[in-house]
Amino acid sequence: MGQLVNGVWKDEWYDTDTSGGEFVRDSAKFRNWITADGSPGPTGEGGFAAESGRYHLYVSYACPWAHRTLIFRALKGLEPHVGVSAVHPDMLSEGWEFRTDFPGATGDGLFGTQYLREIYLRAKPDVSGRVTVPVLWDGQRGTIVSNESADIIRMFNGAFDQITGNEADFCPPDLRDRIEDLNARIYDTVNNGVYKAGFATSQAAYDKAVGPLFDSLDWIEELLAGSRYLAGDRVTEADWRLFTTVARFDSVYHTHFKCNRRRIVDYPNLWGWAREMHQWPGVAETVRQDHITRHYYYSHDTINPHRIVPIGPRPDWTAPHGRG
Numbered sequence: 001m002g003q004l005v006n007g008v009w010k011d012e013w014y015d016t017d018t019s020g021g022e023f024v025r026d027s028a029k030f031r032n033w034i035t036a037d038g039s040p041g042p043t044g045e046g047g048f049a050a051e052s053g054r055y056h057l058y059v060s061y062a063c064p065w066a067h068r069t070l071i072f073r074a075l076k077g078l079e080p081h082v083g084v085s086a087v088h089p090d091m092l093s094e095g096w097e098f099r100t101d102f103p104g105a106t107g108d109g110l111f112g113t114q115y116l117r118e119i120y121l122r123a124k125p126d127v128s129g130r131v132t133v134p135v136l137w138d139g140q141r142g143t144i145v146s147n148e149s150a151d152i153i154r155m156f157n158g159a160f161d162q163i164t165g166n167e168a169d170f171c172p173p174d175l176r177d178r179i180e181d182l183n184a185r186i187y188d189t190v191n192n193g194v195y196k197a198g199f200a201t202s203q204a205a206y207d208k209a210v211g212p213l214f215d216s217l218d219w220i221e222e223l224l225a226g227s228r229y230l231a232g233d234r235v236t237e238a239d240w241r242l243f244t245t246v247a248r249f250d251s252v253y254h255t256h257f258k259c260n261r262r263r264i265v266d267y268p269n270l271w272g273w274a275r276e277m278h279q280w281p282g283v284a285e286t287v288r289q290d291h292i293t294r295h296y297y298y299s300h301d302t303i304n305p306h307r308i309v310p311i312g313p314r315p316d317w318t319a320p321h322g323r324g
């Protein structure tokens with residue numbers, strides 16, 4: 001685990017000394033947008049037009065943020081148009097690596113490099129900051145379009161529709177405000193909440209994160225009692241963003257990040273919804289519990305110094321979801 005400082009790799013764990021033991025997430029550095037015609041998106045510069053074969057996605061199957069982008073790539077029929085390289089699940093002193101000695105770890109399909117940081121350095125030789133997945137690479141301009149998953153899934157949702165003919169819209173205008181409200185609470189207390197609890201280095205910081213996390217899960221359980229999906233009767237971006245955290249919850253966050261007031265399987269509505277999401281066409285193939293468990297338990301040696309991967313729990317994602 002480390003980061004780039006003016007283009008030089010420094011091996012250091014998250015600094016929580018200056019924040020009272022609280023984990024504070026860095027903001028993403030590359031924020032351009034692919035658009036249908038190459039016009040600028042909400043942030044960054046223009047010149048990134050949707051084209052088949054031009055862009056490449058670097059992911060970790062372990063990472064919930066990268067997982068969102070894999071789901072949208074599948075749901076939007078982008079597999080033939082946007083290639084993927086998957087890193088090795090171990091994130092150690094060199095950061096994410098392209099080793100291939102783990103099933104599903106593909107190596108760097110574009111340049112054959114050893115470390116993900118080399119992709120960042122290709123885009124900006126003096127870049128500073130964390131080297132995170134996902135990364136969306138532009139093969140034509142030889143740079144990173146974006147390393148922010150929230151933006152990448154919005155691009156995938158709409159920018160390539162003329163190429164794919166797939167017009168499924170997971171962020172329709174009439175639900176946009178509702179989706180933004182759901183995302184805001186779920187990002188802060190659930191998606192990032194598990195990390196704030198897990199990476200806390202003081203009791204106070206842990207307590208501050210874990211309470212709101214379970215308050216939100218209780219609230220979602222209520223919501224899903226009267227609604228098929230988070231924003232109503234249609235699946236939206238809000239569901240997919242929640243799903244990738246829920247998919248890791250019982251197998252990792254419950255034990256490794258000490259998010260253990262309850263498991264997901266203890267919430268009947270949430271657990272049924274989660275199975276439905278998992279069983280959605282194309283989604284199960286994006287969920288790799290082998291990468292998920294190996295990554296967290298093996299990489300975070302400040303939390304789990306002996307790197308022992310526990311035996312459970314391993315819920316049955318294939319059981320009928322009963323949400324019909």
Ligand SMILES: N[C@@H](CCC(=O)N[C@@H](CS)C(=O)NCC(=O)O)C(=O)O
Nearest residue numbers: 063064065130131132133147148149
């Ligand atoms: N804001 C980013 C966050 C991505 C992120 O933090 N990814 C983690 C993996 S789950 C990572 O690569 N961490 C490496 C590090 O922090 O050094 C996004 O959503 O795309």
